[in-house]
Amino acid sequence: MLELYGTIDIGSTNCKIGVFNENGRLVYRDNDPLSTQVSNGKEEIDPYRIWKAVSTMCRRLPETIKEQMKAICVIGQGPTIIPVDRSGKPLHRGVTWLDGRGKERIPALIDQGVDPQLAAGLSILEWLQKELTEPAFLLQPADYIVFRLSGKLANMSFPYVGYLPWSEEALEERGWSNAFLVPELIETGRPLSFVNQEAAAGLGLTTQTLITSGAPDFVAALIGTGTVENGFLCDRGGSSQGVTLCSGTKAFPTGLMTTPFFTPGLWKISGIMNTTGIAVEWFCKKVIRQSFELSLEQAADKTTPSKILFLPYLSGERCPHWDNQAKGVFWGLSLDSDAERMTLAVLESVGYAMADAIERMARAGCEIKRIRTTGKQALSSFWNQIKSDILGKPVEVLEIQESELWGGALLSMKAIFEKDLTLLCREKTRVGCTFYPDLQKNALYAELLKIYQNLYAANKALFSQFDKIGKRP
Secondary structure: OOOEEEEEEEOOOEEEEEEEEOOOOEEEEEEEEOOOEEEOOEEEEOHHHHHHHHHHHHHHOOHHHHHHEEEEEEEEOOOOEEEEOOOOOEOOOEEOOOOOOOHHHHHHHHHOOOOHHHHHHHHHHHHHHHHOOOOEEEEOHHHHHHHHHHOOOEEEEOOOOOOOOOOHHHHHHOOOOOOEEOOEEEEOOOEEEEOOHHHHHHHOOOOOOEEEOOOEHHHHHHHHOOOOOOOEEEEEEOOOEEEEEEEOOOOOOOOOEEEEOOOOOOEEEEEEEOOOHHHHHHHHHHHOOOOHHHHHHHHOOOOOOOOOEEEOOEOEEOOOOOEOOOOOEEEOOOOOOOHHHHHHHHHHHHHHHHHHHHHHHHHOOOOOOEEEEEOHHHHOHHHHHHHHHHHOOOEEEEOOOOHHHHHHHHHHHHHHHOOOHHHHHHHHOOEEEEEOOOHHHHHHHHHHHHHHHHHHHHHHHHHHHHHHOOOOO
């Protein structure tokens, strides 16, 4: 009987659980919805609601799976900060990366040489420390769930810049060491603890199930797509977008983030966009008021390119502009424009944003050998083809499309079998299908891409001017 490996993934709109055998077959999957509380620039998530979702999914696991579960790895979205007291009790709702408070500080921090991931965390901590009345341990959603499962306060990550939105050094520099406490760091892919008696009794799990140290969901996606070798690039498309290159070249493309990869000798070069997939959902639900699936089906009947450009900056933008004042824009509308072509334009905007980031990588001297796509967007063949046509490069979809869940399972296998992660990925991760570019369409998209890249610069001053309207001086 094959042993099973479970992954719990804490997203922004859903919690998911996936269970795999060691051959990579998904034997069980479940999800439970989550929601954030949004008002007046705030975007928060309730830690207790996250735990309720995880508890519900664990209780629904079939008994045979619970008995065969060798290990559980918890991964999650971020940077989202959950401050807790020494007993693990939340002192504040979790503050997500889309929260607007303090965002205006991020560009200045980056200009000072602060890593963008760290800058995002510090911009939140600056105002959060004024709201707390006692010292707080800093956790992310996955850390909080591991505490509830094991009773252990820990940060799960790699000991490198670019993976945690805080550091003891940065807190000390700002005089926040008494306000914020950093728990023990357990490196990703290491054994962490076992399910404790309380969680086992409440959820029906066994205390023989190992909890392995997880990671941010983008790291799990890199591992689950095998993006752990020089020249491999992962496009992770969900509500937001992450375009991450594993590079043998230490380069610093303008507007992107460069930090050490979790494999020595390699570099992680990333472009993170705030509202790509969620822009499509926004347009479908709030503008044309129909389902995403129907909108996609209708857009697929239109000829590409759409010749309408859309800037998907619905909550400012991170890479490559780092501009909290940036706004969404449709450009090139005419009397021929309709809902289907505008939907297509929003879909294409994701490909343009990817192409912009990849061009910056190439200009900086990085080698890009293979592009692999994952996430909800990868489930659409039409969207995958658009991306390939815009990029002018083949786009690969993996056999196991739940790459974050699969990446968590691979981390558990690494912990138990003590295998090299790169070799494990080569052995276990396989390409399912490849989308090849239509070169005629790519030539048209290349001309449109140039205009897309100029639109932000042309409107930057207007974004700033628009943002000030109605605000007190």
